[in-house]
Amino acid sequence: MKVPYINKQSDHFLDPHNELWGQSGAGQFDLVPTPITMVEHLSTFMAMSTEHGKVDQIESRIAHNGKKISVHLSWEDKTRNDEIRDLDQFVDGVAVLFPLTDQADPMTMGDEKNPVNAWFWRANMAEPFDVIAHGFGSSQRRSGKELGLSVASVHENGRWSVVFQRALRAGMFSDRQVSFAPDKVAGISFAVWDGGNDDRSAQKSVSVEWEPLEIEA
Amino acid sequence: MKMLNKSIPTKQELMKSDRQIATVIDLNKCMGCQSCTVACKNLWTERDDAHHMRWMSVATAPGALYPRDFEKKGGGYDKSGNPQPGDLPSLVDCGDAFTFNHQEVFNEGNAQNRKLEPTSALGGSPEWGYNWDEDQGKGEWPNPYFFYLPRKCNHCSHPACVDACSRNAIYKREDGVVLIDQDKCEGHRHCVAACPYKMVFFNPAKEKSEKCIECFPRLDKGIATACNRQCPGRTRAMGFLDDENSLVHKLVEKYKVAIPLHPEYGTSPNVFYVPPMSPWAFDSDDELTDKMRIPDSVLESYFGKEVHKALAILLAEREKKKSGGDSALMDLLISRKWQDRFAEFTNHPV
Numbered sequence: 001m002k003v004p005y006i007n008k009q010s011d012h013f014l015d016p017h018n019e020l021w022g023q024s025g026a027g028q029f030d031l032v033p034t035p036i037t038m039v040e041h042l043s044t045f046m047a048m049s050t051e052h053g054k055v056d057q058i059e060s061r062i063a064h065n066g067k068k069i070s071v072h073l074s075w076e077d078k079t080r081n082d083e084i085r086d087l088d089q090f091v092d093g094v095a096v097l098f099p100l101t102d103q104a105d106p107m108t109m110g111d112e113k114n115p116v117n118a119w120f121w122r123a124n125m126a127e128p129f130d131v132i133a134h135g136f137g138s139s140q141r142r143s144g145k146e147l148g149l150s151v152a153s154v155h156e157n158g159r160w161s162v163v164f165q166r167a168l169r170a171g172m173f174s175d176r177q178v179s180f181a182p183d184k185v186a187g188i189s190f191a192v193w194d195g196g197n198d199d200r201s202a203q204k205s206v207s208v209e210w211e212p213l214e215i216e217a
Numbered sequence: 218m219k220m221l222n223k224s225i226p227t228k229q230e231l232m233k234s235d236r237q238i239a240t241v242i243d244l245n246k247c248m249g250c251q252s253c254t255v256a257c258k259n260l261w262t263e264r265d266d267a268h269h270m271r272w273m274s275v276a277t278a279p280g281a282l283y284p285r286d287f288e289k290k291g292g293g294y295d296k297s298g299n300p301q302p303g304d305l306p307s308l309v310d311c312g313d314a315f316t317f318n319h320q321e322v323f324n325e326g327n328a329q330n331r332k333l334e335p336t337s338a339l340g341g342s343p344e345w346g347y348n349w350d351e352d353q354g355k356g357e358w359p360n361p362y363f364f365y366l367p368r369k370c371n372h373c374s375h376p377a378c379v380d381a382c383s384r385n386a387i388y389k390r391e392d393g394v395v396l397i398d399q400d401k402c403e404g405h406r407h408c409v410a411a412c413p414y415k416m417v418f419f420n421p422a423k424e425k426s427e428k429c430i431e432c433f434p435r436l437d438k439g440i441a442t443a444c445n446r447q448c449p450g451r452t453r454a455m456g457f458l459d460d461e462n463s464l465v466h467k468l469v470e471k472y473k474v475a476i477p478l479h480p481e482y483g484t485s486p487n488v489f490y491v492p493p494m495s496p497w498a499f500d501s502d503d504e505l506t507d508k509m510r511i512p513d514s515v516l517e518s519y520f521g522k523e524v525h526k527a528l529a530i531l532l533a534e535r536e537k538k539k540s541g542g543d544s545a546l547m548d549l550l551i552s553r554k555w556q557d558r559f560a561e562f563t564n565h566p567v
């Protein structure tokens with residue numbers, strides 16, 4: 001998908017309703033429930049799930065202004081689950097995943113030699129996480145704020161809209177954070193958790209392949 | 218920040234322990250005083266984010282027990298060792314965390330016209346709470362019955378919680394204590410669903426799961442767990458199962474009078490119970506029978522078939538003592554010196 005250059009100030013991008021989002025083409029991506037046998041080694045109990053991952057599509061728009069890249073995501077979720085009031089409640093969330101090597105597999109969240117970097121938002125948190133993973137079960141959450149990641153979200157008419165924003169070039173953790181450059185092809189994949197469906201951990205909806213990103217100059 | 222590049226440990230590695238710490242609770246002596254519950258609460262869960270947790274609890278059996286109806290919430294393994302799905306208890310199931318209108322009643326001069334009333338942590342008047350059905354039990358006059366059932370994490374030899382954690386945050390220490398690494402836990406609650414005893418509690422403020430830690434900082438100093446040490450009923454014994462001199466070994470392995478709760482859950486629990494010998498039942502002519510009031514089927518539903526053997530041994534030994542003879546087993550159960558109950562864990566706290 002194309003990532004156009006849009007000459008607007010960064011904070012405009014962080015508004016999910018800003019009209020500039022009309023200027024970038026939207027991509028629709030199919031999501032599937034995590035094929036749960038893939039995580040049986042981590043938890044036979046988790047791997048019994050048959051109900052997870054009901055969100056089956058996500059819409060994405062991505063744009064940059066030369067300094068920052070912004071990822072706009074929206075998907076249907078009739079119930080807004082943004083707090084844990086009782087012990088059996090889960091919250092909505094979304095993540096975008098980027099490969100840190102050419103061989104990283106999005107379905108396994110990378111592996112020991114091929115890490116992936118993710119931006120992860122949860123509906124009950126004001127700040128996002130920046131995640132590094134070397135395969136299922138190894139993910140490590142880092143403060144998104146400290147790593148320059150911002151997020152904005154709205155839930156309206158049965159849909160979540162979330163925008164992630166970060167500098168195109170990674171900062172001090174550049175070896176373990178994705179970097180984007182004009183004309184460089186990068187990849188992205190998506191994951192959605194529906195708290196109302198008890199989605200959590202690997203019990204989520206995922207896109208199965210990297211979607212190539214063409215970052216326009 | 219460290220590079221996370223370790224290979225993932227196997228469940229077998231996480232469940233391995235060199236020895237196994239165990240607790241025995243004599244249900245014939247438990248009087249439901251809740252000293253164990255309070256000792257634990259004061260030490261570990263007297264926090265604003267943990268008022269709903271009782272790592273140690275005592276409930277009346279038969280009854281809903283604690284957490285409410287945990288026996289109907291699944292988890293554990295079937296006979297072939299296959300994991301079973303489980304449900305998550307709610308805050309109310311976990312006994313709620315009431316607040317009271319103390320201020321209004323006691324400090325504002327309303328004692329004559331306002332009742333002391335609890336409010337649920339979810340707001341409104343409570344639907345259920347800890348010990349809601351205390352002392353109700355079952356059975357019809359003149360044969361009503363109940364017994365107190367103290368429960369805590371069983372530090373199982375095959376812990377479903379360890380098996381279930383998608384983060385591999387739960388592990389057994391060398392001494393068999395099962396712990397949740399709070400740095401690794403992300404609050405997904407697979408362990409809560411998987412534990413058939415529902416002895417893992419979710420902390421919604423921290424978004425982490427917590428459970429009994431077997432007072433490990435005390436164990437490391439040779440001090441018994443708070444619940445065991447504070448029991449005024451001398452119902453409790455603790456020690457390593459393989460230590461032939463320990464009371465737990467003698468009661469579990471040698472005399473075989475201490476048996477686990479719900480062995481059919483398949484996790485090999487390490488809290489063992491001396492089953493209750495209830496009073497003789499009356500027949501319809503108000504004559505005493507030679508049947509105990511708690512029906513065999515009820516005891517079996519908690520402790521499995523082994524309960525009959527354990528009870529037969531206990532009754533026979535009690536009879537010996539009653540008729541003026543000696544019973545080494547009865548002497549052990551009386552345990553005149555508290556130190557005899559706790560093997561190497563007899564140091565004083567402080």
Ligand code: SF4
Pocket residue numbers: 369370371372373375376377378379395411412413414415416417428484
């Ligand atoms: S009782 Fe439950 S929480 Fe405790 S070790 Fe066993 S399975 Fe784990």
Ligand code: SF4
Pocket residue numbers: 242246247248249250251252253254275365367447448449450451452
């Ligand atoms: S402290 Fe002892 S006697 Fe009191 S409730 Fe607990 S186990 Fe029973």
